Amino acid sequence: MSTAVSARRRREILDALRRGTVPSNGLDQLAVGLGRFEAELQAELDVVAGGGAMFKAVRGDYGSGKTFFARWLGDMAMRRGFAVAEVQINEIDTPLHKLETVYRRSIELLHTATLPASALRPIVDAWLFTIEGDAEDQGIGVDELVERRLESVATSAPVFPMAIRAYRRMVADGDNDGADGLIAWLGGQPHVAAAVKRRAGIKGDLDHFLALGFLRGLLAVLADAGNAGLLLVLDEVETLQRVRSDARAKALNALRQLVDEVHDGHFPGLYLLITGTPAFFDGRQGIQLLPPLADRLHTDFSRDARFDNPRAPQLRLTGFDLDKLVELGGRVRELFCGGLDEAERVRAVADDAFLERFAQAVAGKLGGKVGVAPRLFLRKLVDVLDTIELHPDFDPYKDYEVAISPSELSAAEREAVSADDVELEL
Numbered sequence: 001m002s003t004a005v006s007a008r009r010r011r012e013i014l015d016a017l018r019r020g021t022v023p024s025n026g027l028d029q030l031a032v033g034l035g036r037f038e039a040e041l042q043a044e045l046d047v048v049a050g051g052g053a054m055f056k057a058v059r060g061d062y063g064s065g066k067t068f069f070a071r072w073l074g075d076m077a078m079r080r081g082f083a084v085a086e087v088q089i090n091e092i093d094t095p096l097h098k099l100e101t102v103y104r105r106s107i108e109l110l111h112t113a114t115l116p117a118s119a120l121r122p123i124v125d126a127w128l129f130t131i132e133g134d135a136e137d138q139g140i141g142v143d144e145l146v147e148r149r150l151e152s153v154a155t156s157a158p159v160f161p162m163a164i165r166a167y168r169r170m171v172a173d174g175d176n177d178g179a180d181g182l183i184a185w186l187g188g189q190p191h192v193a194a195a196v197k198r199r200a201g202i203k204g205d206l207d208h209f210l211a212l213g214f215l216r217g218l219l220a221v222l223a224d225a226g227n228a229g230l231l232l233v234l235d236e237v238e239t240l241q242r243v244r245s246d247a248r249a250k251a252l253n254a255l256r257q258l259v260d261e262v263h264d265g266h267f268p269g270l271y272l273l274i275t276g277t278p279a280f281f282d283g284r285q286g287i288q289l290l291p292p293l294a295d296r297l298h299t300d301f302s303r304d305a306r307f308d309n310p311r312a313p314q315l316r317l318t319g320f321d322l323d324k325l326v327e328l329g330g331r332v333r334e335l336f337c338g339g340l341d342e343a344e345r346v347r348a349v350a351d352d353a354f355l356e357r358f359a360q361a362v363a364g365k366l367g368g369k370v371g372v373a374p375r376l377f378l379r380k381l382v383d384v385l386d387t388i389e390l391h392p393d394f395d396p397y398k399d400y401e402v403a404i405s406p407s408e409l410s411a412a413e414r415e416a417v418s419a420d421d422v423e424l425e426l
Helices: 007-019 035-049 066-079 099-109 120-138 142-149 159-172 176-186 194-200 208-224 237-242 245-263 278-282 291-297 322-337 343-349 352-365 374-390 411-416
Strands: 053-059 082-088 229-235 270-276 314-316
Touching: 007 322, 007 374, 035 053, 035 066, 035 082, 035 229, 035 270, 053 066, 053 245, 053 278, 066 082, 066 229, 066 270, 082 099, 099 208, 120 142, 120 159, 120 176, 120 208, 142 159, 159 176, 159 194, 159 208, 176 194, 208 229, 208 245, 237 245, 237 270, 237 278, 245 270, 245 291, 322 343, 322 352, 322 374, 343 374, 352 374
Parallel strands: 053 270, 053 314, 082 229, 229 270
Antiparallel strands: none
16 A cells, blocks of 8 residues: 555655644545445546536544545545635634635635645636637637626626636736735635725625625636536534524524535535534534424434445444554554565564554543544554654563543543543553
């Protein structure tokens, strides 16, 4: 497996694991237990790349790998030419009942395989370059072709093509401040200078109602600029269960509207993925408060998880058991050993028996809850592998014991550790 991974990519993955974070790429190397979804997800990405739209919900308890799943799908999508934006929903910065904040954060995090986050301006520039070439070939004006290409957007958000045309003029005139301001405004940023907006002939800031129109405009620009589509992830939507009842009702209705717009074909090129806990999907403070939304997302999970339908609106993540944790450890060990001079020695010391005992020890420190263990298990495993490589006389059976300090734990992990835990020796 590791021979297919470049040294740089391998280092990026291992550095992320050392920090206790989900790597930003290379997640195919760590995807344990997700193979049952892959064929259907690839087929759905094909539909979106062909001008369709898809909606999917992923459910799972803490530690089941929802964020990992979203980034794994994002990695897969980017390799197929998609742009990706992953937005964490929370009641302060990105409340779901204010879609303008969700759109703004999406633009801030928008990236492709070749463009880092905040990629809106280079995407717009690439699109306009294509438009200018097409206009010349067709013998028509650039502004006229811009209007044609954004005709479907203009019905719901006429200011979007207006701002695009004004941006092009400002770039041509060398007005960099004005062009920067308009890109910010197209990205949903508030407080753009009034003088810039006056020169562009636009007023006000993006609001909840315009946000969907702007998303449609973004999709049109992405498609014309050569992107296969947009994967938009709304992560941790269960947080809306904690907001006031009126805001929760608005958020659920906004989600219903998004789902309906996707299903009605109003967002060609969009793959919308949401993640949440089972309580959000099944409990009384989640989607069950809005019966039409609950009906749209309903999925039968009464069967054994082995027989889940990956084409259903919801996917269920069952989390880690000890076997999966050991398999994950083996993958990380092989990734670590790829291209390493000391590879055979490291494999011999950190053999499969060691990985199993190590996984049991880490899970034991977390009250035996294996589902909570992957992040800390991988972080500590990479540390042990580092030490084995750097110190030939290091014996993890004698010279190491698993110890987890409170500062290492997230809130959910902290809840999983019982008050009377004692350190377990390997």
